[in-house]
Amino acid sequence: xxxxxxSVESSVKSKQLELAADDKTIFGFWVYLMTDVxxxxxxxxxxxxLRNNSFGGPTGGQLFSLPYVLVETLILLTSSFxxxxxxxxxxxxxxxxxxxxxxxxxxxxxxxxxxxVSEFRHxxxxxxxxxxxxxxxAYFTLVGTHGLHxxxxxxxxxxxFGLIIKRGLGRAVIRRLTLLSLFWHFLDIIWIFIFTIVYLxxxxxx
Amino acid sequence: MRTKLNTxxxxxxxxxxxxxxxxxxxxxxxxxxxxxxxxxxxxxxDSILYYLLAVLAIVQLLVQLVFFIHLNRExxxxxNIMVALFAGLVVVVIVFGSxxxxxxxxxxxxxxxxxxxxxxxxxxxxx
Numbered sequence: 416x417x418x419x420x421x422s423v424e425s426s427v428k429s430k431q432l433e434l435a436a437d438d439k440t441i442f443g444f445w446v447y448l449m450t451d452v453x454x455x456x457x458x459x460x461x462x463x464x465l466r467n468n469s470f471g472g473p474t475g476g477q478l479f480s481l482p483y484v485l486v487e488t489l490i491l492l493t494s495s496f497x498x499x500x501x502x503x504x505x506x507x508x509x510x511x512x513x514x515x516x517x518x519x520x521x522x523x524x525x526x527x528x529x530x531x532v533s534e535f536r537h538x539x540x541x542x543x544x545x546x547x548x549x550x551x552x553a554y555f556t557l558v559g560t561h562g563l564h565x566x567x568x569x570x571x572x573x574x575x576f577g578l579i580i581k582r583g584l585g586r587a588v589i590r591r592l593t594l595l596s597l598f599w600h601f602l603d604i605i606w607i608f609i610f611t612i613v614y615l616x617x618x619x620x621x
Numbered sequence: 622m623r624t625k626l627n628t629x630x631x632x633x634x635x636x637x638x639x640x641x642x643x644x645x646x647x648x649x650x651x652x653x654x655x656x657x658x659x660x661x662x663x664x665x666x667d668s669i670l671y672y673l674l675a676v677l678a679i680v681q682l683l684v685q686l687v688f689f690i691h692l693n694r695e696x697x698x699x700x701n702i703m704v705a706l707f708a709g710l711v712v713v714v715i716v717f718g719s720x721x722x723x724x725x726x727x728x729x730x731x732x733x734x735x736x737x738x739x740x741x742x743x744x745x746x747x748x
Binding site (some may be wrong): 457495499597601607 | 632633635636639640643644647650651654655657658662667670671674675677678681682685686689690700701704705707708711712715716718719720723
């Protein structure tokens, strides 16, 4: 009987240790995300300094289509919501729902990325590439770096599908999915500022 | 030492509220710009517009930190929030510091001739 109590105690203790280890992993990833914030801050600062240096070329207000960018924004915002639903489903151990919501998130992310690539393509074809002016260099660097992060997120998501199907929803898998969801929410937050600073204020400045 | 993020049992109302609020804030910022452009930059005036857009973006940042990332649910010691606040400080220094320095340089005018004259005057050089 004593042994039973002991084993229950030790299993509770090991469960606590496991959760503490999860928290440490998440904290480490959070620190990485905050250094990524600093990277984006330098790119935002560069853009803010160079935004008026269009070198006789077109300005932001002339180049960007606001409804197009609004659709991009809504797609990314929705994908941030669906990745949250995927994590909820993961906590309820519902594999089908997790796969469904990650699938939706993946497709929305892919739609966002292809809209961005198509926007870049049109700019370059019209002769407004990063070589045109300081403003466009800063624009392509800032928005392109965000797009690169989205691409990495999509690859990570694709790998996660395999992981979920192969290993199910164990603790380690849920921990990884949680990190992925944090990464995805973080990219949506960065996009809020790109939407406001690059596109909305760019349109207001003409 | 427990630092919680997302490991708590989150619930669906959290996410729905976060999504609804973010949608509303995004559409508010968008319509603000539409009104501003349609009124030929008068309603609201340029300077007020920038403050309003900044407020909307920062409110949406807080909404997503609370409802999507659950930063407010962290138990003590609140290490995640501390790191985030420090990152925020660094961001402010980098962005506003750069703008301040660069606008200061712009104020000095500075075609090559002007640069020469400025240095000559500044250094007290006489020919």
